[in-house]
Amino acid sequence: MQPTIKALMVQGTTSDAGKSVLAAGLCRVLARRGIKVAPFKSQNMALNSAVTKDGGEIGRAQAVQAQACRVEPTVHMNPVLLKPNTDVGAQVIVQGKALADMDAVGYHNYKKVVMTPIMESFDLLQQEFETVIIEGAGSPAEINLRENDVANMGFAENADVPVIIVADIDRGGVFAHLYGTLALLSQSEQDRVIGFVINRFRGDIKLLESGLDWLEEKTGKPVLGVLPYIHGLMLEAEDAIDAQQVDAEGEQLRVAVPVLTRVSNHTDFDPLRMHPQVNLQFVGKGEQIPPSDLIIIPGTKSVRSDLAYLKAQGWDQQIARHLRLGGKVMGICGGYQMLGESIADPDGIEGEPGTSTGLGYLQTSTVLAPHKQLKLVNGTLTLPDQPTVPVRGYEIHAGVTEGVLNDAPVSLPDGPDGQLGVDGQVFGTYLHGIFEQQAACDAILHWAGLAATQTPDFDALRERGIDQVADVIEAHMDLTKLWPEWADKFAR
Template sequence: MQLTTQALMVQGTTSDAGKSVLVAGLCRVLARKGIRVAPFKSQNMALNSAVTQDGGEIGRAQAVQAQACGIEPTVHMNPVLLKPNTDIGAQVIVQGKALADMDAVGYHGYKKVVMGPVMDSFQQLQSQYQTVVIEGAGSPAEINLRENDVANMGFAEEADVPVIIVADIDRGGVFAHLYGTLALLSESEQNRVIGFVINRFRGDIKLLAPGLDWLEEKTGKPVLGVLPYLHGLMLEAEDAINVQQVAPAAQQLKVVVPVLTRVSNHTDFDPLRMHPQVDLQFVGKGELLPPADLIIIPGTKSVRSDLAFLREQGWDQQIARHVRLGGKLMGICGGYQMLGESIADPNGIESESGESRGLGYLQTSTVLAPQKQLKRTQGQLTMPDQQAVPVRGYEIHAGVTEGVRSDAPVQLTDGPDGQIAFNGQVFGTYLHGIFEQREACDAILAWAGLTATQTPDFDVLREQQIDRLADAIEQHMDLARLWPQWQDKFSAV
């Protein structure tokens, strides 16, 4: 297949094969060469989402990829976002706006309809940029999902774009993954594949050479690159929780996050993972909350059912003991709603209609409403006994919370947010991304008990990680073969 300037699609043999990071890295490489590039993922299933400037909602991975391109994210970079709210159902978001809740069978039938807006968004990007780097979802070899596919080869065929397939050698079985994935494709889909990429390789490349030769001989497809395992690489996870942390400093604040069944936007905690003075621990089902300076209840896509889950784990009693002994407690978005006196869902927005008793730490009450709040915002944060500092972030929630005072701790351009109670020990806010700005992160960590804070600049760290990834791609991939029209900009591997 002859490549054009228009698009290249990255598909993977499995979930977490490296599609998201490879797309981000390719986008940064092209942007550094002065090529106008945009990311695209037709369908994303994730509870980590971002808000675009015009108030739309997309997967956070595409927002990071847009940053790698040096451009603002738009809803057209991820026209379909599926946010699971049960094991068999999800909220379907199309071009940034929530459309409906559907079960898996219902959405499977709806996919032939959603291809329209998917192609509309893709064509809009094509008209604005020299090239589009597309991320697939899961694996194209999931033959049970082939009918009306919009995420992998179904989209590639409809859009007529070339495909490369990436596999993670660190999982083992990399040659079986690549060979088997190709074998399960139709003839036209196989012809669309222009090569393979092996990700996360450790060791001497000479030992891998016989396998590479075998794969190329058996498939007729070239291996376009073998990317090394980048130790300590920290980019926002698309969905799975990343527990990796930087090397610790001598003094550390212990922060614990209970993992809810539908935890959302856990990327809020990435600045804490990358903070040398923070010992961040995620606690899962069946585990006790360990001693901590600060417990943070995260956001969730199903706040009432996750509040019930929290109680089933006994975490409510453990949190009560933590607060009674002087520990600090924080809630973000859904976690903030749980800290109040009640959460009502009269219209069955997230689950069956009804009302739940909150944890009762804040004098607030929340009613879930059909219209989701989606906005970027900024303002000032004032923690107890501290000066006001700048803060920025974004809001994604269906709740309308009453009881917010005019002197709330977070004063945003569109009004007050949050509450502090229990003698200054408990703090709740709707603001996602609140730890990303150094001054706000310092203020919250100081409130929680950390002295002499040394918070790194998260924006600088994220840029450094993207550049590190792009450097590895430039060194280890045959980019001139991928984009022959720009081969003068690349040096072949």
């Protein structure tokens, strides 16, 4: 009998092939059976990030995968996080802390150095857990990125872990994707691929069988499973904005979110996408903000340049008109900073040094500082004509905002947060995740004009999504081929 796989890496033929979701599902499958498992992604490029209890920053996908494992997320589950701030550069975060801004060439050369903390984090997880589910990034067949690779086969070779490759059949070309990806790998890399997974299949499996036989014959690799398309799956997207919504019921609150060029943590809006009384619309470049009850300016990695972008789109004038007509406006993190009177970046933290004039709806001013605020918080929320309710969330921001009053809408253990303006029509806060608790979401939606709220339990919805994926994996994958030593645990 072969030894238990101490780690398994999930790579994909393309971005959005299903790596994050498959990894989360495998984590839950193992956790259900009492196996101590942890997620890992050596390098993540995303503007959606989460804060760990020890004050570090990791990709949100790994935080969700940690939830699937039923463990607390740590910085070692995603030791390198890249947060793009231009088309050719990103902030490099190593083991939870911002290291430096680098351009693409600079970071490519830095990969030789960053493999050391990556392996340190991976080794720590292997010491603590029975097995580790590793997620790759993009595709292992990107020829131009093979040198110094730390995200896919470069890591797999260094860590000596087996790999499965997943492809999305819903997009078409699945056999070419799998066959071509394998063919572009070196012989040693091909040897560590132990099988394929086909994702998002619709239809009769019998019509696919001849193709599966061909693929196995041509590659010598087994197809470990064909996972069906899960309709209505609600699980956080790693980076791309997910506009999928639940079916509407009853009274509708119209919510519009202008999409900024470096929009961050758009997962803030997942509870609204899943809300049966909310019609959420993301507004893209060149589009008008539609008639709305509430406009929410989201967070951004580049607040001053995105404030200029917002104005260039004419959205500032549309927001002003919206307020004249009695609508409500909310800003989260960078959006909150934009609602104030000014944003100064004297040290060039996010770009060229300078000061930008804000939208002026709040009597606050923000100065960007080198030290980033990273913390999980619990407190209370008090909005006009609403009872005080508990609130929790997390802060990720480089700005220090002045002008916050003691009677601010959000009260936290270390002081007040946010501000109200324009006779209670405008509300800003630093708290990401503020919609994830029913009471806080109810209060904000009621303030925005929804008379009777029916806010679902977001935590339960996310748990249900993770369990849906795990159920599909258990029904359609041969897990004994991955973990023969645990075959008794997978007996159906």
